[in-house]
Amino acid sequence: MTGKGSVKLLTEDGRRLDGRALNEMRRLRIEAGVLKNADGSAYVEWGRNKILVAVYGPRETHPRHEALPDRMLLRCRYSMLPFSVKEERKSPTPTRREVEISKVIREALEPAIFLEDYPRTSVDVYIEVIEADGSTRVASITAAAVALADAGIPMMDLVAGVSIGKIEGKLALDINGLEDQYGEGDMPIAMMPRLGEVTLLQADGRFTREEIVQALSMAREAIQRIYEEQRRALKDRYSGVGLEYGSAGEG
Amino acid sequence: MAPIYVASGQVVVPGELVAEGHYEVSGPHVVVGRRVYAKALSVAVVEKPKRVRLIPIKQRYIPAEGDLVIGRVIEVGPTYWLVDINSPYTAILQASEALPRLQQASRDLSEVFQVGDLVAARVLSFDFTHDPLLTVRDPKLGKVSRGLLVEVPPSRVSRVIGRRGQVANLIQEALKVELLVGRNGRIMVVGREPDGEVAAAYVIQRLCAQPYVEDPLEEARKLISQAAGGAR
Numbered sequence: 320m321t322g323k324g325s326v327k328l329l330t331e332d333g334r335r336l337d338g339r340a341l342n343e344m345r346r347l348r349i350e351a352g353v354l355k356n357a358d359g360s361a362y363v364e365w366g367r368n369k370i371l372v373a374v375y376g377p378r379e380t381h382p383r384h385e386a387l388p389d390r391m392l393l394r395c396r397y398s399m400l401p402f403s404v405k406e407e408r409k410s411p412t413p414t415r416r417e418v419e420i421s422k423v424i425r426e427a428l429e430p431a432i433f434l435e436d437y438p439r440t441s442v443d444v445y446i447e448v449i450e451a452d453g454s455t456r457v458a459s460i461t462a463a464a465v466a467l468a469d470a471g472i473p474m475m476d477l478v479a480g481v482s483i484g485k486i487e488g489k490l491a492l493d494i495n496g497l498e499d500q501y502g503e504g505d506m507p508i509a510m511m512p513r514l515g516e517v518t519l520l521q522a523d524g525r526f527t528r529e530e531i532v533q534a535l536s537m538a539r540e541a542i543q544r545i546y547e548e549q550r551r552a553l554k555d556r557y558s559g560v561g562l563e564y565g566s567a568g569e570g
Numbered sequence: 571m572a573p574i575y576v577a578s579g580q581v582v583v584p585g586e587l588v589a590e591g592h593y594e595v596s597g598p599h600v601v602v603g604r605r606v607y608a609k610a611l612s613v614a615v616v617e618k619p620k621r622v623r624l625i626p627i628k629q630r631y632i633p634a635e636g637d638l639v640i641g642r643v644i645e646v647g648p649t650y651w652l653v654d655i656n657s658p659y660t661a662i663l664q665a666s667e668a669l670p671r672l673q674q675a676s677r678d679l680s681e682v683f684q685v686g687d688l689v690a691a692r693v694l695s696f697d698f699t700h701d702p703l704l705t706v707r708d709p710k711l712g713k714v715s716r717g718l719l720v721e722v723p724p725s726r727v728s729r730v731i732g733r734r735g736q737v738a739n740l741i742q743e744a745l746k747v748e749l750l751v752g753r754n755g756r757i758m759v760v761g762r763e764p765d766g767e768v769a770a771a772y773v774i775q776r777l778c779a780q781p782y783v784e785d786p787l788e789e790a791r792k793l794i795s796q797a798a799g800g801a802r
Binding site for chain 1: 580581583584585586600607610611613626627628629630632660698
């Protein structure tokens, strides 16, 4: 039988099935500016998640009637590749779930962007999940924020996210696919790390008031570390190219 | 002493604290109280102890009144041309800004500028609520039919011009070319001989390859001697 609670997700010594402690994050690596044809891009490997984000814009809005007179239009498309999941091949048509995730990602990113800087234009964010292993929406938000910054979009802060799960009655940081499937709850949280403001908070499963407070503080702490990785990715991409140029005698 | 948190050549990410206190900051930034934050991915340059410039690494061209731009005609309308100016906003060149009054009604506009033509124009007006309007009413403006088109990031165009046009003048004199520098990141190089054009294009492209160059004039001098050496 499969279903919630039917799989043991914690070992005797309190470790998770992949060997992590409850408050331990999976390995995270972000790379900025990986695509030449997009205005901005980012690639994230987060545990077994592999996600590629491309940003186009600000550019003229098409179709034109969708343009907003006073601000920029932000459009997001989250999509999972057919081979991104372990089970049977995923159909490439957007599912209800993908449409919803696209919407919540857009709403999580919007507060960070100075939309009013470029009225009537649009910015498109294309998120391709190459391989999925739980918490892809927060990984997508984390990568999309880097790609937006890489595109030169004016922002007041980056946005980073992490999800808190509940397995065998205990809160666990950054849950993977298995823990999402068999755990008792999942709470994706995204914040603007420097401002400390929450831009995404969803939850399924049951959480007590105390658990929500604890989950938020776990997320807040993890998001600061994710933010450092985002900054590192952006700085590494463009650092060191500014000053030494011209010293090599190529020509 | 109010603190400053960046050094020259440092990359800043959106939302990063740049300085606190009375600083003169140019480039994309936001001021909250006494704090100055970067607004877009930029390279910081501390120009004077109290002056910081943020050079955006990537930025689309936003038209401004009076800018010289080089556009490409993308549509010929009954009384206007639509011109791509390498910006999120498509520009409009009205027949009244290109033709004498008597010809405006009678002439087929595609005889003047065709789709695909390069046009040097000046921005007449732009205010975000309407598309930018262009004019070619100036002897130097109009269709560009000769030369080499060089595209550079719009935020780096100013270094090709240089202080009081010094860099542009240097390139023009040393390589015997004419430069038409569009603020939208498009630069036309027109030379008396093709060699000069290629050399000038190389110099401009290399000059604009990096987000920040400390002394554009010196850099241009170096690149010109490199280009001249390679040509021989």
